[in-house]
Amino acid sequence: MQCKLVSILGLILAIALVGPAPLASLPGTESDPEEGLLDADLVCEATVLETRSEWREDEQGRHIYTRVRLLPGRRLKGNLPDQTIQLDLQGGTVGPITERVSLTPVFRRGERAVVFLRSRPWRLAAGARAKLPIKDGQVLWKGRMISLERLAARLSRRQQEPLDDQQTQQSSQTGPVLYSIEPATGPAGVGAEVNIVGAGFGQVRGRGFVEFFYRTGRPKISALILSWSEKAVRCTVPVDVIEGYSASASSGPIAIVLADGIRSNELPFRVTFGYDGSRWDKDEVQYLVNENAHTCQDEGQAIEAAAGSWNRTGASVRLVYAGPHSRASSSYNGRNEVLWGRTDKGLAVTWTWEVSGVVLECDTVFNDRYQWSTADQPESYQMDVQTVALHEFGHWVGLRDLYGDLGDGEYDVAKVMYGFGSAGKVKRQPHPDDVAGIHFAYPPPLPPDPPGALEYPEVDLTGHFTVRWAASSQASGYELCRSDDGGLNWQSIYIGPHTYMDQTIGPGMYRFRVRATNAAGPSEWLEGQWDCLVAAAD
Ligand SMILES: [Zn+2]
Known part of the structure; x- marks a missing residue:
């Protein structure tokens, strides 16, 4: 609403924002998503003893909170407390209603993980991966499975990756070989099937699997296998929960891994969109806007323009502006609210409340720590309101972030649902694949208009x-x-x-x-x- 002069603060932000920032996670760079975790006060192995979800209401609003009780185990950094650790996380399920908060991990009872915590009161470190699941005594760190001892050494030294630690590449001569994927492009999370043709897959699957790319430095997503033979494997393009976060297969390499761990060569696969399966049970979704941004003007118009871009796709759902509101935080209150507020989770956070996949309410909070702009061309240190609103509204209609970058300038970087945003970047029209996504969830009643020229x-x-x-x-x-x-x-x-x-x-x-x-x-x-x-x- 108000326009502040660019001050020293603006200059500091400008320096901090030259790298791409995740649209729904912590500001950082793609190449080093773990950076934000290095400031944690305590890093330890922990077992989830108990989780309990309940509604809470305070001046911040009404939300489901999940209280997680952790039994600390091996210490990797910092001082272990002598009792259990209690965390209060937004999101969870009470009765039929589930509250999802973008990029906040979910903890399950009995699960073991490495957690990165800030102290007193205990809370998750402001990193995009504050919880690392433990598998066979190892965790995924900077793209590799490493032991907890090694992780502890990395955390204490903050050193570069040692060169003697390279994983040896399996020779594709002796293992499975991929020749082709048919089709080589498709949506994730909607049961789309692909056929992988090659050799050396083995007559029986055993514990073999097909892995799809998700995000650099993160675990791959394993596909549902429909059939498996020596020369062909049929599977679906997956979505999953990875490290507790909602995730979609993204454009990138896929590979087959045999039961004995031998990995095939990789072939690129293009993901058009990822769908989370949720749906509004109505054709008009009304939203309210609090124009309380400090660093720009006319943010309501920019948000309406973003809604209009989705509406012009002709999908059978419309996002309709229904007036102003004055709340300064998100709350489950029967109204879909857009506002500016404080959050440590990236450019913007979207909350979704749903019952069995039927969406009841969505709220989006734009992060007030950033400099925002509604100009035709934002400055190099400013975030474009319309671009980010278009992305967040994509979550409202059930589309998941895509994190691939095949280097072709398109998959997935040209899409509205690409999960990283950059200062100065403008992307105000859905890519045809984004349109295919909203059309899958909300089929258009009519074919499109023909091209105008x-x-x-x-x-x-x-x-x-x-x-x-x-x-x-x-x-x-x-x-x-x-x-x-x-x-x-x-x-x-x-x-x-x-x-x-x-x-x-x-x-x-x-x-x-x-x-x-x-x-x-x-x-x-x-x-x-x-x-x-x-x-x-x-
Ligand atoms: Zn997102």
Whole structure:
């Protein structure tokens, strides 16, 4: 609301924010998500003795809290207390209602984990991975399974990874080999099936599994296996709870691991969207906005613009602004509230209350520690309100974060649901894969409008040119066709999310037509007005 002059504080933030910040976890860099944990007062092995969830109401609002009682075990850093440790975490289940808080871990009774704690009162360290599950006496740290002794040594020395610790690569000559994945792209969490073809998988599965990429430095996500044979494995693209966090398979390498631990080569897989299975039981979701941001103006308009971008996809749910509110914190109160407040969990946090997958309420709190902007182009130290609101509203409609980066500038970085945000970054339109996501949860009643324009040259003397078309906001994909006989016969040459296609083609006369597609079907064709004459240059 108010606009503050950029002060020393702004400059400090500018320095702190040059790296990408997770949209729903602690500010940090992708390459070193553990950095925030190094300031923990106590790091120890712990067994979960008891968890108890209850509703609590205070001046902060109404939330489900889960009281977790931990029996501390081996000390890795800091001083062990002589009694059990009690943590109060937001989120949990009471009766039929579950409250989910983005990127807050869940503890289960009897579970053993390494925990990173700040002291008195005990609370989880402000890191994205304050709880590391223990598996076979080891934890995953900076992308590798290491023993607790080694973790303790790392924590005390804060040193670089020693070079003698490299895992030896399994030779793919003797192990399983992947040739292809069909299809090589698809959504996660909706039962989409893929067929992995190769050799050396073994006749029986035993304890073998297929792992999908989730996020750099995090455990992989294991897929549900539908069939397994020597040369083919069929599985679904998974979502899961990883280290207590809701997670989706993301774009990245997949591999097969045999029962004896031998790992195959990797093949890239592109994830279009990840769906968490939740759903509003109505077609209009009303939200209220507290325009209490300190560092920008007109934040309500930016939030409405973000809602409008999802609404223009034609999905059978609408996010509708229903007026202002004045609360300064999230609360389970029957109203879906957006506001600015204090949180130690990244750019913004979304709370979801649900019963058996039916969403009752969502709240989003933007982190007031950041500098926010509603300008067309934010400064390099500012976060764009509309970009982050678009992402958080994606969680409201059931889409999960995607953390892949295949290096193609698209998967998953071009999507609204990419889980990292950066200062100065603007991404205000859903990618067609984001559209496919909301359309899966809320099917559109109508096919999309056709693209508004189709461009290609009238004459080309090189044999290389690009066909472009305008995006349709309700489209989750496009189909481009080419005719070399003036439009009598058409050949489909592209089906996918892009709004362009490069041509490399011999001399001739070529006409093009394009249509948009979504879950309800294709649009009308938009046909070019002329044939492109491709001739060899003299
Ligand atoms: Zn997110």
